[in-house]
Amino acid sequence: MDVRATPVTTGRFNGADTGDPLIQQAAWVARSVGRGSAAPLTPRDLSALAAYLHRQTLSRGAVAFREGDPASRVWIVRSGHIELSVGSGDEHTVVEIRHAGDVDGDIQFLLDKPLPYTARAADEVELLYLRAADFERLMSEHRALARRWLASIAGRLDASQMRIMDLLGKSLTEQTAQLLLDEASSEVVPLPQRTLAAMLGVRRPSLNRVLKRLERERLIEMRYAAIEILDPDGLAKKARGDAGH
Known part of the structure; x- marks a missing residue:
C-alpha cells in the first residue's frame, strides 16, 4: 500500500532530510517508539524504516486484526483510536484504547504468540504497519532502531503493570x-x-x-x-x- 501520508514534519531529523514524505513518516514512527536521546537514529536507520512502512485506513467499526490471529504485522496508530477487546457480542470487554503513536503486535511477534484481542476502529483511523519479516530484518540490521524499540516495549509493559496495580x-x-x-x-x-x-x-x-x-x-x-x-x-x-x- 502507498505510505505517502500527510507530512508530519519538515526539515531534518538526526541528519536525515525529512522533506521526503517517506522519511517524514519514518521519523514520526521513530519518535513514537522511543526516546531519541537513548538511541539516536542515523539517516540509514530512517531510510530503512521508511522503505518498509505501509499504510492502511479504517472506517469506524472496521477490524484491523482479530483475537487469535497470528502476529504477522507490527502496527502503529497514526491517527484516530483503536479499541482492543476480547470476547464477542454483548459479552465483549474492551481492555484498552490505542491512541496516535501507540504500537501493537510487536510483543506477540517476538514471543511467537497469537494476538490476544480484536482491534477495531473506534472512529476514522489511519494505521502504519511493518510486515513481520521486515520488522525482524530491521531489528537485526539496525542496532539503534532495535534498542529504541526495546525501550518502547519495556515502557509499555511497565505502564500496563502500574495501571493494574493502581486499580487494585x-x-x-x-x-x-x-x-x-x-x-x-x-x-x-x-x-x-x-x-x-x-x-x-x-x-x-x-x-x-x-x-x-x-x-x-x-x-x-x-x-x-x-x-x-x-x-x-x-x-x-x-x-x-x-x-x-
Missing part, C-alpha cells in the same frame, strides 16, 4: 476517575459510555450512576459519545480516594 482495591468511583484521566486528550475523553463500561468490566447503568455523581460535583460534563473533564485536580483527588472530595 479501588472503588468503582476511584477506578472511573482514574480511567477518565488516563484516556483524556486535552481534557476530553472521546469515548462513549459503553466503551468505558467495558474497559472497567461493569454494566453501563453502574457506570452511569458514577458519572452522574461526578457531573453533579462539577468534576466532569457528559456529552454525546464523550466526556469533558472540568476539574482535573478534583478528579485526580477522587481517583486517589482522598476524603472530602
Whole structure:
C-alpha cells in the first residue's frame, strides 16, 4: 500500500532530510517508539524504516486484526483510536484504547504468540504497519532502531503493570476517575459510555450512576459519545480516594 501520508514534519531529523514524505513518516514512527536521546537514529536507520512502512485506513467499526490471529504485522496508530477487546457480542470487554503513536503486535511477534484481542476502529483511523519479516530484518540490521524499540516495549509493559496495580482495591468511583484521566486528550475523553463500561468490566447503568455523581460535583460534563473533564485536580483527588472530595 502507498505510505505517502500527510507530512508530519519538515526539515531534518538526526541528519536525515525529512522533506521526503517517506522519511517524514519514518521519523514520526521513530519518535513514537522511543526516546531519541537513548538511541539516536542515523539517516540509514530512517531510510530503512521508511522503505518498509505501509499504510492502511479504517472506517469506524472496521477490524484491523482479530483475537487469535497470528502476529504477522507490527502496527502503529497514526491517527484516530483503536479499541482492543476480547470476547464477542454483548459479552465483549474492551481492555484498552490505542491512541496516535501507540504500537501493537510487536510483543506477540517476538514471543511467537497469537494476538490476544480484536482491534477495531473506534472512529476514522489511519494505521502504519511493518510486515513481520521486515520488522525482524530491521531489528537485526539496525542496532539503534532495535534498542529504541526495546525501550518502547519495556515502557509499555511497565505502564500496563502500574495501571493494574493502581486499580487494585479501588472503588468503582476511584477506578472511573482514574480511567477518565488516563484516556483524556486535552481534557476530553472521546469515548462513549459503553466503551468505558467495558474497559472497567461493569454494566453501563453502574457506570452511569458514577458519572452522574461526578457531573453533579462539577468534576466532569457528559456529552454525546464523550466526556469533558472540568476539574482535573478534583478528579485526580477522587481517583486517589482522598476524603472530602
